[in-house]
Amino acid sequence: MPARIRRDDEVIVIAGKDKGKTGRVLRVEPDNDRVYVEGLNIIKRHQRPTPGRPDSVGGVIEREGGIHVSNVALLDPKDKKPTRIGIEIHEGRRFRVARRSGTRID
Template sequence: MPARIRRDDEVIVISGKDKGKTGRVLRVDPEKDRVYVEGLNIVKRHQRPTPGRPDSVAGVIEREGAIHASNVMLLDPKDNKPTRVGIEIHEGRRFRVARRSGTRID
């Protein structure tokens, strides 16, 4: 995954239990080709209180789980529809480009 999807991108899930839902990418794990999307793929984790840390949260915690990068598509900034991402080189710099509309993605 050569940086097609980055943190703070708006994406839509194209397969799985959250298909059709959109959200903002919280973090990316490029080694495993996984992304974490805000409010999607919520998993429950049972956590004990950490000794010596009074601010540690104990109990059942809900947080975002990983989604494989192939199961999300970037939303085109122009019309908010799913698009593939291309790479355009201009004056020696690489830019991501929405294939749907041709607009640059910042």
């Protein structure tokens, strides 16, 4: 299956506690069907400092949690509204296409 949502895509959350919020995709985990969106689904982790590493700080760490890929939709580059993604083959190359406006993504 082609990668419909990739790193650095602008997405909108369509379900869950952050519904309606938009952000940039930081990381994609295709094996787990998860995307990590900048500033959304913030989780807290209590972390103890590691003695061997000077950059390891302790305390409560806030970071982005994963969101299931079915709960986000790509934003159309033209009108910034949610769109589905199609695949167009042109001269042997595959391109992602916004179904809403027909514009190529990439």
